[in-house]
Amino acid sequence: AELVDLLRMQRHIALSLVAESNGQIVGHILFSHIAIVNEQRSIPALALAPMAVLPTHQNQGIGSALVRASLEHCRAQGHAIVIVVGHPEYYPRFGFSARLASELESVYAGDSFMALELVHGALAGVTGRVVYSAPFDTF
Numbered sequence: 001a002e003l004v005d006l007l008r009m010q011r012h013i014a015l016s017l018v019a020e021s022n023g024q025i026v027g028h029i030l031f032s033h034i035a036i037v038n039e040q041r042s043i044p045a046l047a048l049a050p051m052a053v054l055p056t057h058q059n060q061g062i063g064s065a066l067v068r069a070s071l072e073h074c075r076a077q078g079h080a081i082v083i084v085v086g087h088p089e090y091y092p093r094f095g096f097s098a099r100l101a102s103e104l105e106s107v108y109a110g111d112s113f114m115a116l117e118l119v120h121g122a123l124a125g126v127t128g129r130v131v132y133s134a135p136f137d138t139f
Contacts, residue, residue, distance in 0.1 A: 003050060006135035007032050014046050014079065017070050019053070019062045027053040029066040031074060034083065036104060038128030045081035046074060047132060067094050071118065080122035083130055085112050105129040 012032040019027035036043040096114035
């Protein structure tokens, strides 16, 4: 919650969606602006973080619905690249791939560090360091 508050206060949010059930918020997904930086340029991207569903509502497809809907919103807004640090058995079902992120440098590099091209070929030949907004440094 603190990360979301800081991202909101510092205006880093690109997209925030919630899932409701009977008037109660049961899930939330957030995308913030980040960049892939190398010596030649800075490439805009999005970070998917955080995504959460209340424990009482998990395993009902709410998280998957949030991910799918939000990725479509991001694509419609013209975004091309999304980075996530998440469960390596969950996010690949949406097209995220550790292989796509393998040329990117990050303190989060590893099996849980994945990328998704919202625009086919957006990561072709892209190398560099993924730079998250300042609130991520707090956690």
